[in-house]
Amino acid sequence: MSLERLFPEAVEAGKIEHAEDWVAIEENGQTYYLPLANLSEREKALLALQNDGILEDKVTENPWYRYLIQDDLSVAKDYKALQIIYIDHKEALPEELCDFFVTLLPNLLATVVISKTRTLLILDQEEMIEAEDLIDDVLPTLESDFGIKLTIFFGNVWCKFQADDLPAFYREESRLFANMRHFRGNERTVSFSQMLLLAYAHQLDLPAIKHKMLQAIDDSKDIRPIIMTMWQEQGNLAKTAQNLYIHRNSLHYKIEKFRLLSGLNLKNLNDLAFSYLLIMEN
The missing domain is CATH 1.10.10.2840 (PucR C-terminal helix-turn-helix domain)
Structure with a gap:
């Protein structure tokens, strides 16, 4: 049963004004918000358990989380070129692995926890680094060393964009990733161009x-x-x-x-x- 049928009052990220009155939940790689006032204490507890701490202040107060997920443009900064890397995982990423990404990617601006199964890497790509090649080369070793399976989607390198563009790009790239996982779930690393062609085949709406x-x-x-x-x-x-x-x-x-x-x-x-x-x- 879909989230929409269970909670018809759910809205997509970017359509809420006061995030503290809502709870985030993820379905097929897309983040939705449910109004806290409509939930029972039992439902709140179950959602908190599913999200594994997504309600914790240390997550929702992350400026990149507020910018991308909650459309809080007040925390946006001026960058000439940005790229989002989406990492899906079945359990929380070890801190040592996050530290490794900092070493591997010198242009890494932030690591953003979206849920217990998704983490974002935000890259400053003004001076282009081929992150896809770097991660492809080390992925088998990382999975072996840390005992974790990762699925990674490399978003586009966005240049000359307005502050309110990036949250829209994030939402549509998340839909691209979910579409890929649904139709070609065995892929380990996925490029932006692979996603786009699959989106055309399935007539996925990507206006931004x-x-x-x-x-x-x-x-x-x-x-x-x-x-x-x-x-x-x-x-x-x-x-x-x-x-x-x-x-x-x-x-x-x-x-x-x-x-x-x-x-x-x-x-x-x-x-x-x-x-x-x-x-x-x-």
Whole structure:
């Protein structure tokens, strides 16, 4: 039975004004809030047990938790590029593992506990670090050393966004992760571009993400014909440059400039496919 049927008064994160009057609960990777006034003491105790301390002040007072989950823009700071890494786990992450992520990822801004089964890593990606490659390389060793199984989703690198954009991106990336877990639950690490293509296949609604990507396309000179031609040439850069009558170095420059705006690398066929589908849809 779904949460919506059990608690029809539940609302999504970002739609509440006074978080202290609500209790957070997670379903399929999405955080919802239930009004405390409508819950019995027994229901409150059961929810607190399920969330394993999600009501504790040390969690809900985390500024990143308040920013992403509760839409508290007063704690938002100005960053040029941010990435969220989503980690699912069956038990609380050992403190030593969290310390290891600090060592592995020098651009790690914060570790945010969302629930007993999900933790976020917030990265400052102004100076890009390929976090996916780093974590992929050490994941088997980490799981063996700590005796824990992890499923990791690498969110997009978001650039030039407004303060109120990131909570919306977080909610839609969480839906992407839940969608992936539902249809391809055996994946251990999942990239943003893999998620996007699966979302298209299942017609998942992603208005904030699509708006941001279309804005990046519109703001990037000549990127539409580049995307269309690269798709027709199956990603072949030499043929794309030849067909567009531009130097190959100019093509590389335009692709890199688009990556800095959107987070999408057109040299990656998944990113190219999503960009092509987005243009065809609009």
